Amino acid sequence: MSPKVSKEHKEQRRANILNAAKNVFIELGYEHTTMKHIMDETGVSRGGLYQYFSNKEDVFECILEEELNHESIEISEILKGSVQSYWDLLLESIYGEERKPDDEMDPLAPSKLEFFITGRNNDRRKEYCKNRYYNGFKIYADIIEQGQQDGEFSDKFDSEVIARSIITFIDGLSVDQSILSKEDLKSKQQSVLFLEYLKMILEVK
Amino acid sequence: MSPKVSKEHKEQRRANILNAAKNVFIELGYEHTTMKHIMDETGVSRGGLYQYFSNKEDVFECILEEELNHESIEISEILKGSVQSYWDLLLESIYGEERKPDDEMDPLAPSKLEFFITGRNNDRRKEYCKNRYYNGFKIYADIIEQGQQDGEFSDKFDSEVIARSIITFIDGLSVDQSILSKEDLKSKQQSVLFLEYLKMILEVK
DNA sequence: AATTATAACGACATAAGTGTCGTTAATCAA
Protein backbone atom coordinates (compact mmCIF):
# COMPACT_ATOMS: atom_id res chain seq x y z
CA MET A 1 0.00 0.00 0.00
CA SER A 2 2.87 2.39 -0.43
CA PRO A 3 5.12 2.92 -3.41
CA LYS A 4 7.83 5.54 -3.67
CA VAL A 5 7.84 5.59 0.06
CA SER A 6 10.22 7.22 2.52
CA LYS A 7 13.42 5.58 3.59
CA GLU A 8 12.15 5.56 7.16
CA HIS A 9 9.06 3.63 6.19
CA LYS A 10 11.13 0.98 4.48
CA GLU A 11 13.42 0.68 7.43
CA GLN A 12 10.43 0.39 9.69
CA ARG A 13 8.98 -2.38 7.59
CA ARG A 14 12.26 -4.20 7.47
CA ALA A 15 12.53 -3.92 11.24
CA ASN A 16 8.99 -5.27 11.60
CA ILE A 17 9.83 -8.28 9.50
CA LEU A 18 13.01 -8.96 11.44
CA ASN A 19 11.17 -8.64 14.71
CA ALA A 20 8.40 -11.00 13.68
CA ALA A 21 10.91 -13.40 12.17
CA LYS A 22 12.86 -13.46 15.39
CA ASN A 23 9.74 -14.53 17.27
CA VAL A 24 9.11 -17.27 14.76
CA PHE A 25 12.68 -18.52 15.00
CA ILE A 26 12.41 -18.52 18.78
CA GLU A 27 9.24 -20.53 18.63
CA LEU A 28 9.99 -22.99 15.84
CA GLY A 29 13.76 -23.05 15.63
CA TYR A 30 15.87 -22.25 12.61
CA GLU A 31 15.49 -25.41 10.55
CA HIS A 32 11.76 -25.79 10.98
CA THR A 33 10.69 -22.25 10.19
CA THR A 34 9.87 -21.45 6.60
CA MET A 35 9.47 -18.20 4.76
CA LYS A 36 5.74 -18.88 4.91
CA HIS A 37 5.84 -18.81 8.70
CA ILE A 38 7.62 -15.49 8.64
CA MET A 39 5.14 -14.10 6.12
CA ASP A 40 2.20 -15.10 8.27
CA GLU A 41 3.70 -13.76 11.48
CA THR A 42 4.62 -10.45 9.89
CA GLY A 43 1.42 -10.18 7.89
CA VAL A 44 3.38 -9.53 4.74
CA SER A 45 3.00 -11.19 1.38
CA ARG A 46 5.42 -13.56 -0.25
CA GLY A 47 6.58 -10.95 -2.75
CA GLY A 48 6.76 -8.35 -0.04
CA LEU A 49 9.04 -10.49 2.10
CA TYR A 50 11.34 -11.38 -0.77
CA GLN A 51 11.69 -7.70 -1.55
CA TYR A 52 13.56 -7.28 1.70
CA PHE A 53 15.31 -10.59 2.14
CA SER A 54 16.44 -13.10 -0.41
CA ASN A 55 15.93 -16.21 1.72
CA LYS A 56 15.66 -17.61 5.23
CA GLU A 57 19.39 -17.62 5.75
CA ASP A 58 19.50 -13.96 4.85
CA VAL A 59 16.75 -13.13 7.36
CA PHE A 60 18.50 -14.99 10.14
CA GLU A 61 21.88 -13.48 9.46
CA CYS A 62 20.37 -10.02 9.54
CA ILE A 63 18.91 -10.76 12.94
CA LEU A 64 22.33 -11.90 14.12
CA GLU A 65 23.91 -8.82 12.62
CA GLU A 66 21.55 -6.51 14.50
CA GLU A 67 22.27 -8.31 17.76
CA LEU A 68 25.97 -8.16 17.16
CA ASN A 69 25.79 -4.40 16.72
CA HIS A 70 24.02 -3.95 20.05
CA GLU A 71 26.41 -6.29 21.81
CA SER A 72 29.57 -4.75 20.47
CA ILE A 73 28.30 -1.34 21.58
CA GLU A 74 27.71 -2.73 25.06
CA ILE A 75 31.11 -4.34 25.24
CA SER A 76 32.91 -1.27 24.03
CA GLU A 77 31.08 0.73 26.71
CA ILE A 78 32.17 -1.75 29.32
CA LEU A 79 35.75 -1.50 28.20
CA LYS A 80 35.54 2.29 28.16
CA GLY A 81 34.28 2.37 31.75
CA SER A 82 36.51 2.59 34.76
CA VAL A 83 38.56 -0.57 35.16
CA GLN A 84 38.75 -0.95 38.90
CA SER A 85 39.11 -4.68 38.58
CA TYR A 86 39.68 -7.06 35.71
CA TRP A 87 37.61 -9.63 37.54
CA ASP A 88 34.59 -7.35 37.48
CA LEU A 89 35.29 -6.65 33.85
CA LEU A 90 35.33 -10.35 33.10
CA LEU A 91 32.09 -10.90 35.00
CA GLU A 92 30.47 -8.06 33.12
CA SER A 93 31.57 -9.38 29.76
CA ILE A 94 30.17 -12.81 30.59
CA TYR A 95 26.96 -11.93 32.39
CA GLY A 96 26.30 -8.35 31.32
CA GLU A 97 25.65 -5.41 33.59
CA GLU A 98 24.35 -7.55 36.42
CA ARG A 99 27.73 -9.22 36.74
CA LYS A 100 26.14 -12.32 38.17
CA PRO A 101 24.65 -15.47 36.73
CA ASP A 102 20.93 -16.07 36.60
CA ASP A 103 18.60 -18.67 35.12
CA GLU A 104 17.63 -16.54 32.15
CA MET A 105 19.04 -17.25 28.74
CA ASP A 106 18.94 -15.80 25.27
CA PRO A 107 15.71 -17.22 23.83
CA LEU A 108 17.23 -17.28 20.37
CA ALA A 109 20.21 -19.32 21.56
CA PRO A 110 18.84 -22.71 20.51
CA SER A 111 18.15 -21.44 17.01
CA LYS A 112 21.63 -19.99 16.80
CA LEU A 113 23.06 -23.36 17.72
CA GLU A 114 20.97 -24.95 14.99
CA PHE A 115 22.08 -22.38 12.50
CA PHE A 116 25.75 -22.86 13.20
CA ILE A 117 25.72 -26.61 13.59
CA THR A 118 23.59 -27.41 10.56
CA GLY A 119 25.68 -24.96 8.56
CA ARG A 120 28.94 -26.62 9.46
CA ASN A 121 29.45 -28.02 5.96
CA ASN A 122 28.89 -24.70 4.29
CA ASP A 123 32.14 -22.80 3.84
CA ARG A 124 30.63 -19.35 3.98
CA ARG A 125 28.70 -20.12 7.12
CA LYS A 126 31.65 -21.83 8.72
CA GLU A 127 33.72 -18.73 8.19
CA TYR A 128 30.94 -16.58 9.63
CA CYS A 129 30.81 -18.84 12.62
CA LYS A 130 34.51 -18.83 13.20
CA ASN A 131 34.54 -15.05 13.18
CA ARG A 132 31.85 -14.92 15.82
CA TYR A 133 33.77 -17.42 17.92
CA TYR A 134 36.99 -15.45 17.70
CA ASN A 135 35.22 -12.17 18.44
CA GLY A 136 34.00 -13.58 21.73
CA PHE A 137 37.28 -15.32 22.32
CA LYS A 138 39.27 -12.14 21.89
CA ILE A 139 37.23 -10.24 24.43
CA TYR A 140 37.76 -12.82 27.16
CA ALA A 141 41.36 -13.52 26.24
CA ASP A 142 42.28 -9.84 26.26
CA ILE A 143 40.71 -9.18 29.63
CA ILE A 144 42.39 -12.19 31.17
CA GLU A 145 45.75 -11.40 29.67
CA GLN A 146 45.62 -7.80 30.82
CA GLY A 147 44.57 -8.96 34.26
CA GLN A 148 47.54 -11.28 34.31
CA GLN A 149 49.96 -8.58 33.23
CA ASP A 150 48.49 -6.28 35.83
CA GLY A 151 49.10 -8.94 38.46
CA GLU A 152 45.46 -9.21 39.46
CA PHE A 153 45.29 -12.69 37.96
CA SER A 154 47.71 -15.55 38.28
CA ASP A 155 49.39 -16.43 35.00
CA LYS A 156 49.70 -20.07 35.95
CA PHE A 157 47.36 -20.99 33.09
CA ASP A 158 47.30 -19.79 29.51
CA SER A 159 44.84 -16.95 29.06
CA GLU A 160 43.73 -18.29 25.69
CA VAL A 161 42.81 -21.71 27.00
CA ILE A 162 40.85 -20.11 29.81
CA ALA A 163 39.05 -17.89 27.32
CA ARG A 164 38.15 -20.92 25.25
CA SER A 165 36.93 -22.72 28.32
CA ILE A 166 34.59 -19.85 29.10
CA ILE A 167 33.07 -20.12 25.66
CA THR A 168 32.86 -23.89 25.94
CA PHE A 169 31.02 -23.59 29.21
CA ILE A 170 28.56 -21.04 27.82
CA ASP A 171 27.95 -23.13 24.71
CA GLY A 172 27.45 -26.22 26.82
CA LEU A 173 24.86 -24.47 28.93
CA SER A 174 23.22 -23.31 25.76
CA VAL A 175 22.86 -26.86 24.49
CA ASP A 176 21.51 -28.19 27.74
CA GLN A 177 19.16 -25.26 28.05
CA SER A 178 17.78 -26.09 24.65
CA ILE A 179 16.99 -29.59 25.73
CA LEU A 180 16.14 -29.40 29.40
CA SER A 181 13.71 -27.25 31.30
CA LYS A 182 15.03 -24.40 33.37
CA GLU A 183 14.52 -26.37 36.57
CA ASP A 184 16.30 -29.44 35.27
CA LEU A 185 19.37 -27.57 34.16
CA LYS A 186 20.17 -25.60 37.30
CA SER A 187 22.28 -23.29 35.22
CA LYS A 188 22.66 -20.78 38.02
CA GLN A 189 24.22 -23.33 40.33
CA GLN A 190 26.48 -24.47 37.56
CA SER A 191 27.49 -20.91 36.83
CA VAL A 192 28.29 -20.28 40.46
CA LEU A 193 30.50 -23.33 40.47
CA PHE A 194 32.10 -22.25 37.23
CA LEU A 195 32.94 -18.87 38.74
CA GLU A 196 34.55 -20.63 41.69
CA TYR A 197 36.62 -22.47 39.18
CA LEU A 198 37.68 -19.30 37.40
CA LYS A 199 38.53 -17.72 40.71
CA MET A 200 40.69 -20.68 41.61
CA ILE A 201 42.69 -20.88 38.42
CA LEU A 202 43.07 -17.09 38.20
CA GLU A 203 43.77 -16.92 41.92
CA VAL A 204 41.43 -13.98 42.38
CA LYS A 205 41.45 -12.28 45.79
CA MET B 1 16.54 -60.67 -4.05
CA SER B 2 15.60 -62.75 -1.08
CA PRO B 3 12.16 -63.58 0.21
CA LYS B 4 11.46 -65.89 3.12
CA VAL B 5 14.98 -65.33 4.19
CA SER B 6 16.78 -66.20 7.38
CA LYS B 7 16.57 -64.01 10.44
CA GLU B 8 20.32 -63.56 10.26
CA HIS B 9 20.13 -62.24 6.74
CA LYS B 10 17.55 -59.68 7.76
CA GLU B 11 19.59 -58.58 10.73
CA GLN B 12 22.62 -58.31 8.50
CA ARG B 13 20.75 -56.16 6.05
CA ARG B 14 19.40 -53.98 8.80
CA ALA B 15 22.90 -53.57 10.19
CA ASN B 16 24.17 -52.64 6.74
CA ILE B 17 21.57 -49.94 6.40
CA LEU B 18 22.32 -48.56 9.84
CA ASN B 19 26.00 -48.55 9.12
CA ALA B 20 25.61 -46.75 5.82
CA ALA B 21 23.11 -44.35 7.33
CA LYS B 22 25.52 -43.51 10.08
CA ASN B 23 28.13 -42.54 7.53
CA VAL B 24 25.64 -40.36 5.72
CA PHE B 25 24.60 -38.64 8.94
CA ILE B 26 28.23 -38.03 9.80
CA GLU B 27 28.84 -36.49 6.41
CA LEU B 28 25.67 -34.47 5.89
CA GLY B 29 24.28 -33.97 9.37
CA TYR B 30 20.88 -35.01 10.61
CA GLU B 31 18.67 -32.31 9.12
CA HIS B 32 20.19 -32.32 5.66
CA THR B 33 20.24 -36.05 5.03
CA THR B 34 17.24 -37.55 3.33
CA MET B 35 16.01 -41.10 2.97
CA LYS B 36 17.25 -40.88 -0.61
CA HIS B 37 20.78 -40.29 0.61
CA ILE B 38 20.57 -43.32 2.84
CA MET B 39 19.15 -45.43 0.01
CA ASP B 40 21.97 -44.44 -2.31
CA GLU B 41 24.68 -45.02 0.27
CA THR B 42 23.30 -48.42 1.24
CA GLY B 43 22.46 -49.42 -2.31
CA VAL B 44 18.96 -50.35 -1.27
CA SER B 45 15.70 -49.34 -2.92
CA ARG B 46 13.12 -46.99 -1.49
CA GLY B 47 10.71 -49.78 -0.67
CA GLY B 48 13.53 -51.84 0.73
CA LEU B 49 14.59 -49.14 3.12
CA TYR B 50 11.05 -48.45 4.30
CA GLN B 51 10.65 -52.14 5.05
CA TYR B 52 13.19 -51.77 7.82
CA PHE B 53 12.63 -48.23 9.02
CA SER B 54 9.56 -46.06 8.89
CA ASN B 55 11.36 -42.75 8.51
CA LYS B 56 14.57 -40.81 9.03
CA GLU B 57 13.89 -40.24 12.71
CA ASP B 58 13.47 -43.96 13.17
CA VAL B 59 16.77 -44.69 11.47
CA PHE B 60 18.61 -42.19 13.60
CA GLU B 61 17.08 -43.37 16.83
CA CYS B 62 18.07 -46.93 16.03
CA ILE B 63 21.65 -45.81 15.53
CA LEU B 64 21.54 -44.08 18.90
CA GLU B 65 20.01 -47.16 20.47
CA GLU B 66 22.79 -49.39 19.19
CA GLU B 67 25.41 -47.01 20.50
CA LEU B 68 23.70 -46.82 23.84
CA ASN B 69 23.82 -50.59 24.17
CA HIS B 70 27.54 -50.69 23.51
CA GLU B 71 28.17 -47.83 25.89
CA SER B 72 26.14 -49.21 28.75
CA ILE B 73 27.99 -52.51 28.41
CA GLU B 74 31.28 -50.64 28.59
CA ILE B 75 30.21 -48.63 31.59
CA SER B 76 28.93 -51.63 33.46
CA GLU B 77 32.25 -53.35 32.79
CA ILE B 78 34.09 -50.36 34.14
CA LEU B 79 31.99 -50.38 37.27
CA LYS B 80 32.49 -54.11 37.67
CA GLY B 81 36.27 -53.76 37.47
CA SER B 82 38.51 -53.21 40.42
CA VAL B 83 37.81 -49.85 42.00
CA GLN B 84 41.22 -48.78 43.19
CA SER B 85 40.30 -45.17 42.87
CA TYR B 86 37.13 -43.24 42.22
CA TRP B 87 39.17 -40.66 40.37
CA ASP B 88 40.31 -43.26 37.87
CA LEU B 89 36.75 -44.45 37.61
CA LEU B 90 35.58 -40.95 36.82
CA LEU B 91 38.30 -40.49 34.23
CA GLU B 92 37.39 -43.77 32.62
CA SER B 93 33.71 -42.90 32.47
CA ILE B 94 34.53 -39.57 30.84
CA TYR B 95 37.31 -40.53 28.47
CA GLY B 96 36.96 -44.27 28.13
CA GLU B 97 39.64 -46.85 28.67
CA GLU B 98 42.47 -44.46 27.90
CA ARG B 99 41.52 -42.37 30.90
CA LYS B 100 42.97 -39.29 29.30
CA PRO B 101 41.68 -36.61 26.95
CA ASP B 102 42.65 -36.47 23.33
CA ASP B 103 41.67 -34.45 20.27
CA GLU B 104 39.43 -37.14 18.87
CA MET B 105 35.71 -36.84 19.11
CA ASP B 106 32.62 -38.81 18.27
CA PRO B 107 32.11 -38.05 14.57
CA LEU B 108 28.37 -38.40 14.98
CA ALA B 109 28.29 -35.85 17.79
CA PRO B 110 27.32 -32.87 15.64
CA SER B 111 24.39 -34.78 14.19
CA LYS B 112 23.29 -35.79 17.64
CA LEU B 113 23.30 -32.18 18.68
CA GLU B 114 21.19 -31.35 15.66
CA PHE B 115 18.80 -34.14 16.42
CA PHE B 116 18.27 -33.10 19.99
CA ILE B 117 18.18 -29.37 19.45
CA THR B 118 15.90 -29.36 16.43
CA GLY B 119 13.65 -31.82 18.23
CA ARG B 120 13.26 -29.66 21.28
CA ASN B 121 9.64 -28.83 20.48
CA ASN B 122 8.66 -32.44 20.06
CA ASP B 123 7.46 -33.97 23.30
CA ARG B 124 8.49 -37.50 22.50
CA ARG B 125 11.93 -36.45 21.45
CA LYS B 126 12.32 -34.15 24.41
CA GLU B 127 11.56 -37.03 26.73
CA TYR B 128 14.05 -39.24 24.90
CA CYS B 129 16.63 -36.54 25.26
CA LYS B 130 16.02 -36.00 28.91
CA ASN B 131 16.44 -39.70 29.58
CA ARG B 132 19.78 -39.72 27.82
CA TYR B 133 20.87 -36.71 29.83
CA TYR B 134 19.92 -38.29 33.13
CA ASN B 135 21.56 -41.57 32.22
CA GLY B 136 24.86 -39.80 31.78
CA PHE B 137 24.20 -37.62 34.75
CA LYS B 138 23.56 -40.56 37.03
CA ILE B 139 26.82 -42.26 36.14
CA TYR B 140 28.92 -39.22 37.00
CA ALA B 141 26.86 -38.25 40.03
CA ASP B 142 27.06 -41.74 41.50
CA ILE B 143 30.79 -42.02 41.10
CA ILE B 144 31.35 -38.61 42.62
CA GLU B 145 29.01 -39.23 45.50
CA GLN B 146 30.57 -42.59 46.29
CA GLY B 147 34.00 -41.02 46.09
CA GLN B 148 32.86 -38.36 48.52
CA GLN B 149 31.43 -40.90 50.95
CA ASP B 150 34.61 -42.90 50.68
CA GLY B 151 36.58 -39.79 51.58
CA GLU B 152 38.61 -39.83 48.40
CA PHE B 153 36.84 -36.67 47.23
CA SER B 154 36.05 -33.51 49.12
CA ASP B 155 32.34 -32.98 49.64
CA LYS B 156 32.70 -29.22 49.59
CA PHE B 157 30.60 -29.09 46.41
CA ASP B 158 27.38 -30.84 45.53
CA SER B 159 28.05 -34.00 43.54
CA GLU B 160 25.04 -33.37 41.30
CA VAL B 161 26.15 -29.93 40.27
CA ILE B 162 29.60 -31.26 39.49
CA ALA B 163 28.07 -34.06 37.45
CA ARG B 164 26.02 -31.53 35.50
CA SER B 165 29.08 -29.43 34.93
CA ILE B 166 30.89 -32.37 33.42
CA ILE B 167 28.07 -32.85 30.95
CA THR B 168 27.95 -29.14 30.22
CA PHE B 169 31.63 -29.12 29.46
CA ILE B 170 31.39 -32.13 27.18
CA ASP B 171 28.40 -30.68 25.37
CA GLY B 172 30.17 -27.36 25.00
CA LEU B 173 33.17 -29.05 23.45
CA SER B 174 30.81 -30.90 21.17
CA VAL B 175 29.31 -27.67 19.89
CA ASP B 176 32.64 -26.00 19.34
CA GLN B 177 34.01 -29.11 17.70
CA SER B 178 31.11 -29.01 15.28
CA ILE B 179 31.96 -25.50 14.27
CA LEU B 180 35.71 -25.20 14.54
CA SER B 181 38.52 -27.27 13.15
CA LYS B 182 40.41 -29.58 15.44
CA GLU B 183 43.34 -27.17 15.54
CA ASP B 184 41.19 -24.19 16.37
CA LEU B 185 39.44 -25.83 19.25
CA LYS B 186 42.38 -27.15 21.24
CA SER B 187 40.05 -29.51 23.00
CA LYS B 188 42.86 -31.45 24.58
CA GLN B 189 44.25 -28.39 26.29
CA GLN B 190 40.80 -27.45 27.44
CA SER B 191 40.23 -30.94 28.77
CA VAL B 192 43.49 -30.87 30.67
CA LEU B 193 42.46 -27.61 32.25
CA PHE B 194 39.04 -29.02 33.02
CA LEU B 195 40.62 -31.96 34.79
CA GLU B 196 42.70 -29.57 36.85
CA TYR B 197 39.48 -27.92 37.81
CA LEU B 198 37.84 -31.20 38.80
CA LYS B 199 40.90 -32.11 40.83
CA MET B 200 40.72 -28.81 42.63
CA ILE B 201 37.08 -28.89 43.57
CA LEU B 202 37.20 -32.58 44.47
CA GLU B 203 40.53 -32.05 46.23
CA VAL B 204 42.04 -35.12 44.62
CA LYS B 205 45.46 -36.22 45.90
C1' DA C 1 9.33 -79.52 -9.74
C1' DA C 2 5.76 -76.99 -8.01
C1' DT C 3 4.15 -74.03 -4.54
C1' DT C 4 4.24 -70.45 -1.25
C1' DA C 5 5.62 -66.63 1.38
C1' DT C 6 7.65 -62.38 1.22
C1' DA C 7 12.01 -59.37 0.48
C1' DA C 8 13.04 -56.11 -2.57
C1' DC C 9 11.84 -53.05 -5.99
C1' DG C 10 10.50 -48.54 -8.17
C1' DA C 11 6.72 -45.81 -10.06
C1' DC C 12 3.37 -42.96 -8.15
C1' DA C 13 0.49 -39.59 -5.75
C1' DT C 14 0.89 -36.19 -2.37
C1' DA C 15 2.65 -32.50 0.06
C1' DA C 16 5.43 -28.62 1.06
C1' DG C 17 8.66 -25.13 0.23
C1' DT C 18 11.15 -21.94 -2.95
C1' DG C 19 11.92 -17.94 -5.72
C1' DT C 20 9.99 -15.36 -9.75
C1' DC C 21 7.26 -12.29 -12.20
C1' DG C 22 3.45 -9.84 -14.09
C1' DT C 23 -0.21 -6.99 -11.97
C1' DT C 24 -2.21 -3.64 -8.88
C1' DA C 25 -2.47 0.47 -6.56
C1' DA C 26 -0.63 4.15 -3.74
C1' DT C 27 2.49 8.05 -3.33
C1' DC C 28 5.07 11.83 -4.97
C1' DA C 29 6.34 15.28 -8.51
C1' DA C 30 5.08 18.15 -12.30
Added chain:
DNA sequence: TTGATTAACGACACTTATGTCGTTATAATT
Protein backbone atom coordinates in the same frame (compact mmCIF):
# COMPACT_ATOMS: atom_id res chain seq x y z
C1' DT D 1 -5.01 16.39 -12.56
C1' DT D 2 -1.92 13.58 -14.66
C1' DG D 3 1.96 10.64 -15.05
C1' DA D 4 5.95 8.24 -13.33
C1' DT D 5 7.68 5.33 -9.90
C1' DT D 6 7.78 1.36 -7.22
C1' DA D 7 6.04 -1.17 -2.81
C1' DA D 8 3.27 -4.78 -2.15
C1' DC D 9 0.81 -8.56 -3.73
C1' DG D 10 -0.21 -13.47 -4.83
C1' DA D 11 -0.54 -16.86 -8.52
C1' DC D 12 2.61 -19.82 -10.71
C1' DA D 13 6.12 -23.07 -12.14
C1' DC D 14 9.61 -25.76 -10.25
C1' DT D 15 11.90 -28.65 -7.17
C1' DT D 16 12.46 -31.92 -3.67
C1' DA D 17 11.12 -35.16 -0.22
C1' DT D 18 7.83 -38.43 1.62
C1' DG D 19 5.42 -42.78 2.29
C1' DT D 20 2.52 -46.20 -0.21
C1' DC D 21 1.44 -49.99 -2.98
C1' DG D 22 1.10 -53.18 -6.68
C1' DT D 23 4.56 -56.03 -9.03
C1' DT D 24 8.50 -59.05 -9.47
C1' DA D 25 11.43 -62.61 -8.42
C1' DT D 26 13.73 -65.72 -5.29
C1' DA D 27 14.67 -68.69 -1.24
C1' DA D 28 12.57 -72.10 1.47
C1' DT D 29 9.22 -75.81 1.75
C1' DT D 30 6.61 -79.66 0.01
